[in-house]
Every structure is written in C-alpha cells, then in structure tokens.
Amino acid sequence: MRAPYNVLVLPYLWSGEDVLYCIFKRKDMGVWQFIAGGGEGQESPLDAAKRESLEEANIPETHEWKALESMGYVPVDQFSEQARSHWGERYVIPVYCFAVELSSPNIQISREHTEFCWYPYEKAKQLLRFDLDKTALYELRERLRSHSRESARSKPC
Secondary structure (H helix, E strand, C coil): CEEEEEEEEEEEEEECCEEEEEEEEECCCCCEECEEEEEECCCCHHHHHHHHHHHHHCCCCCCCEEEEEEEEEEEHHHCCHHHHCCCCCCCEEEEEEEEEECCCCCCCCCCCEEEEEEECHHHHHHHECCHHHHHHHHHHHHHHHHCCCCCCCCCCC
C-alpha cells in the first residue's frame, strides 16, 4: 500500500576537495532530478529513501545517510486514485529529503531514468527541474561547506 509521503535522495561524493552530485534524467518526464519515490506500507521515510536508492541507482543501504531539513509538499492529485484512496482527506503529502555519501561514482540506473551524471553544484543546480531538488542541493552544499570533510560526516540516520 502506498504511504502518504515521498522521499528525495541526493547522492554525492568527494572528488579531491570538490563535491559532485549525482542527478538523474527521468524517462517519463525528460527532466533532471535526484532519486525520488514514495513510501510503502509502514516503512519509515529513511527506509523508503534506502529502498528507492537501491531500486533506482543500485545504492546499497550500508552507506551513511543524512536527513536534511529541506522539505516540500506535493499535491495529492499527482497520484492515482488507487494510491490515495486510503489517505483520507489530504490535499498535499510531505516530501522528506536525505543525502547519501558514496565513495565511487558507479551507479546502475533503473528503467525509470535514461541517464545520470555527476556534476559540481552550479551545473547540477542549472539542470535540476524542481525547486525542492534545488533547495535540498543548496542545503547539502552548505552543510558540507560549513564542516571539514571529516566532520561533515554525521552519525548515520
């Protein structure tokens, strides 16, 4: 059963002193975004983020995950009647954001995407379609900038 929330996942990696962000081109809409998807059943947003990342980019859940403060909402009319039939009277659902640090640029995309690319901040921001993706990207960049590489690694979620 589809849970009444979505997740957004920002994969990133260090390349020397620089950070690269992995963005994905959606097959259905032809737009660039981060990993996105919905919760299932009773899974937590973090568990949904890990599952979606594995499904869409073959990112194992063993990596370090950071919960971001960035959050958005999606109108429920973006989902099928069947998906939202058990949500009650809702007009929007929340989108929770997470970042995951990778040690390698190796990604295996699902059929939901036509391509992926690792970009520095400015190029990723330029290509991203949705405002929440851009806001979460900004937050992650600022978090990483405000700490040294070692201290930027928070405790896993």
